[in-house]
Amino acid sequence: MKTPGLIDLHLHLDGSLSVKSVKELAALQNIEIPEKEEELLKLLRVNDDCKDLTEYLEKFAFPGKLLQTKEGLALSVYNLQEELKEQGLIHAEIRFAPQLHTLEGLSQREVIEAAIDGLDRSDFSAELILCCMRGNDNHEANLETVKLAKDYLGKGVCAVDIAGAEALFPTENFGDLFALARELEIPYTIHAGEADGPKSVRKALEYGTKRLGHGVRSLEDPALIEKIVAEGITLELCPTSNLHTCMFPCIEEYPLRKLMEAGVRITINTDNMTVSNVTLGSEFRKLIAAFALTDEEIKDIARNSVRASFASEETKKILLEKIEKAE
Numbered sequence: 001m002k003t004p005g006l007i008d009l010h011l012h013l014d015g016s017l018s019v020k021s022v023k024e025l026a027a028l029q030n031i032e033i034p035e036k037e038e039e040l041l042k043l044l045r046v047n048d049d050c051k052d053l054t055e056y057l058e059k060f061a062f063p064g065k066l067l068q069t070k071e072g073l074a075l076s077v078y079n080l081q082e083e084l085k086e087q088g089l090i091h092a093e094i095r096f097a098p099q100l101h102t103l104e105g106l107s108q109r110e111v112i113e114a115a116i117d118g119l120d121r122s123d124f125s126a127e128l129i130l131c132c133m134r135g136n137d138n139h140e141a142n143l144e145t146v147k148l149a150k151d152y153l154g155k156g157v158c159a160v161d162i163a164g165a166e167a168l169f170p171t172e173n174f175g176d177l178f179a180l181a182r183e184l185e186i187p188y189t190i191h192a193g194e195a196d197g198p199k200s201v202r203k204a205l206e207y208g209t210k211r212l213g214h215g216v217r218s219l220e221d222p223a224l225i226e227k228i229v230a231e232g233i234t235l236e237l238c239p240t241s242n243l244h245t246c247m248f249p250c251i252e253e254y255p256l257r258k259l260m261e262a263g264v265r266i267t268i269n270t271d272n273m274t275v276s277n278v279t280l281g282s283e284f285r286k287l288i289a290a291f292a293l294t295d296e297e298i299k300d301i302a303r304n305s306v307r308a309s310f311a312s313e314e315t316k317k318i319l320l321e322k323i324e325k326a327e
């Protein structure tokens with residue numbers, strides 16, 4: 001079947017710049033890039049023999065350089081939306097960390113406004129998630145991100161998140177960010193249960209998150225899985241990304257069926273389209289081939305994405321109708 005209602009809820013802007021976007025951004029900002037596409041791709045993409053998360057994260061350095069100006073940010077968000085539309089998606093939540101785009105003098109506010117400018121240039125249905133970053137010297141910057149999210153909530157921004165090296169900077173260090181988000185009534189998701197195990201997920205749940213970025217390592221703790229099911233927590237699964245960071249040796253070992261059979265609400269997402277060389281369509285095709293997903297199961301996953309999204313009730317209604325109508 002044609003996959004109905006493709007919705008990406010876990011999609012990083014910097015890891016999803018297409019070659020076309022990279023070339024346009026380089027030309028716009030007079031940044032030198034390799035002439036040969038093959039060389040360029042080496043800077044942007046991991047191979048299937050990617051050794052670990054460190055090698056994976058190295059691929060964000062180059063796109064980061066291209067995303068330090070207002071016009072660069074706006075153009076990248078616009079292009080990404082046009083590409084998602086072309087791929088048949090009906091909605092997406094695009095995430096990025098404003099503080100990573102201030103290296104050439106932009107303020108976080110200017111970064112966010114530039115991204116919203118890009119968002120508004122396309123008629124594709126999308127909103128922005130602002131990521132805080134795990135670290136030990138950027139506390140003020142993280143607090144600023146959460147406060148700014150409040151200013152732009154419902155005006156392009158839909159939520160906050162925390163990204164970065166989970167094993168080095170544990171989730172337990174960032175409770176105050178989510179306390180502030182709760183106080184300001186900003187929705188949030190939390191990257192947890194990817195590089196770190198169940199204790200990271202337990203912390204994220206303690207902070208009141210209803211969504212987990214990845215969350216797959218919750219499976220190491222059966223009681224935690226029960227809690228996730230009982231509380232209706234949604235997992236933002238990104239299968240190929242997890243293969244590239246060596247969490248699972250091959251797609252057949254990916255615990256998709258295990259999670260579904262346990263009754264966990266799952267969604268399928270790309271994480272980083274360019275770094276992992278995937279689209280949401282290719283992720284679904286891979287999973288359909290490996291797990292013989294039925295049409296109804298695929299529709300259910302799409303329904304989960306709508307219910308878990310940070311979109312308005314009105315948008316959710318439109319998206320659900322599109323899914324139900326799909327052949």
Ligand SMILES: [Zn+2]
Nearest residue numbers: 012191213271
């Ligand atoms: Zn992610």
